Amino acid sequence: MARILDVIECPDMGAEEIVRRIPESGAGDFRIGSQLIVREGQTAVFFRDGKALDTFQPGRHTITTANIPLLVNLVQKIFSGSTPFTAECYFISMRDLLDQRWGTAEPITLRDSVLRMVRVRAHGTYSFVVADPQLFVGQIVGARGYYSTQDVTNYLRSMIINRLTDLLGENTTSILDLPAMFEEISAATRVKLADDFAAIGLQLKRLYILSVSPTEETSKAIDEAASIGAIGDMDAYVKFKAARAVGDAANKQGAAGDMTAIGLGLGTSMAAGQVLAQSIASSSKPAAAAPAAAPAAAPDPLETLKQLKGLLDAGLITQAEYDDKKTEVLKRM
Numbered sequence: 327m328a329r330i331l332d333v334i335e336c337p338d339m340g341a342e343e344i345v346r347r348i349p350e351s352g353a354g355d356f357r358i359g360s361q362l363i364v365r366e367g368q369t370a371v372f373f374r375d376g377k378a379l380d381t382f383q384p385g386r387h388t389i390t391t392a393n394i395p396l397l398v399n400l401v402q403k404i405f406s407g408s409t410p411f412t413a414e415c416y417f418i419s420m421r422d423l424l425d426q427r428w429g430t431a432e433p434i435t436l437r438d439s440v441l442r443m444v445r446v447r448a449h450g451t452y453s454f455v456v457a458d459p460q461l462f463v464g465q466i467v468g469a470r471g472y473y474s475t476q477d478v479t480n481y482l483r484s485m486i487i488n489r490l491t492d493l494l495g496e497n498t499t500s501i502l503d504l505p506a507m508f509e510e511i512s513a514a515t516r517v518k519l520a521d522d523f524a525a526i527g528l529q530l531k532r533l534y535i536l537s538v539s540p541t542e543e544t545s546k547a548i549d550e551a552a553s554i555g556a557i558g559d560m561d562a563y564v565k566f567k568a569a570r571a572v573g574d575a576a577n578k579q580g581a582a583g584d585m586t587a588i589g590l591g592l593g594t595s596m597a598a599g600q601v602l603a604q605s606i607a608s609s610s611k612p613a614a615a616a617p618a619a620a621p622a623a624a625p626d627p628l629e630t631l632k633q634l635k636g637l638l639d640a641g642l643i644t645q646a647e648y649d650d651k652k653t654e655v656l657k658r659m
Contacts, residue, residue: 334370334389335363336417344456344475345467346417353412362387367421369459374413376468378460416467418459422531426452428483433541434491440500445541448490450512452533454482454523462527482523486533489518494538501540508535630655 334356336346348354353374364370364384372379372394380394387393429449438444456462466472472481493514498504504511516533523530631652638648 332357332360333363334360334415335365336368336370337363337365339365339368339417339419341421342423342475344419344423344478345463345473347467347473348415348417354414356389356411356413356415358389358391358411360389362389362415364417367419369418369420369456371416371418371459371463372413373416373463373467374411378464378468379413381460416463418456418462420456420459422453422455424453426454426479426482428452428486430487434494436494436498436501438498438500440502441544444501444544446494446501446504446538446544447541448487448494448535448538450533450535450537452482452486453531454528455531456527457524457529458527460527465526482528485519485522486515489522490515490535493518501538501544504538508538511535 334348336348339346356372362370362382363386364382366384368384370382372382382393427449428451430447433445433447435443435445466478466481470481472478490511493511494504497507497511497514512533512535515535516530519530519533634643634648634651634655637643638645643651
């Protein structure tokens with residue numbers, strides 16, 4: 327037989343705990359006349375047959391049909407007014423629940439004006455408070471069956487990520503612009519979530535985006551874009567990529583003396599030599615003869631030095647070759 331609860335209280339509710347159910351499982355047997363003790367920072371809600379019976383603020387309360395009117399008909403059908411009734415009591419924390427964490431379990435895919443398509447992960451913090459305990463219990467416990475703090479925070483996290491994904495998709499032009507937009511996106515997300523939280527009896531007080539970071543694949547794409555900008559010439563960059571791909575294939579040779587690998591190695595040298603020859607020739611050869619009335623301008627030394635530096639950074643010329651050519655260009659200045 328279930329134990330009759332004459333004193334209902336929750337003295338050890340943790341600072342990060344949102345809801346505590348008494349009893350933890352099943353229905354409790356509460357006697358009319360039982361003492362309910364609600365501490366500061368708590369609210370108690372009796373719940374029975376899918377309905378919230380009444381809400382109790384901090385203090386000591388004696389359970390009667392006066393403060394739980396929905397029990398009147400139940401008690402009248404039983405021969406003793408002290409007969410137990412079955413229900414559950416939920417103690418709700420009314421404190422601000424700070425430093426709650428949210429984060430994307432899976433990457434978010436976004437269009438990008440620079441990289442065309444990117445995948446990012448985001449995480450941050452938020453804080454909230456229970457604004458309407460009876461509505462909260464009715465919507466979260468009664469409608470969704472969430473009893474534990476983890477269930478509740480998981481549900482809230484999914485709401486945050488859903489709204490944030492919508493906003494990022496609508497307002498992001500490039501991932502490179504996102505760090506400057508964290509404050510605006512956070513504020514817009516809070517506005518969108520206000521009604522969602524209010525519908526379940528909560529108030530969202532703060533929401534912060536700590537980072538929006540690219541996945542490994544997107545990071546590589548960003549590095550490639552940065553390389554293009556550093557080289558400054560798409561044709562030279564494509565040639566460099568082709569030479570590097572051939573070189574990687576040559577390095578994966580199998581048995582010693584493998585002729586295919588040797589051929590690939592030769593191809594690498596030839597490709598690199600062609601790129602080097604074309605780039606240096608274009609920077610060092612004199613301008614083609616022009617009509618006497620409009621002589622061609624000499625190559626810009628600074629532009630030539632930039633091209634040489636790009637070849638050096640790409641690994642297509644050695645430091646010694648770079649130094650020799652740099653000396654030649656400086657002499658002509």
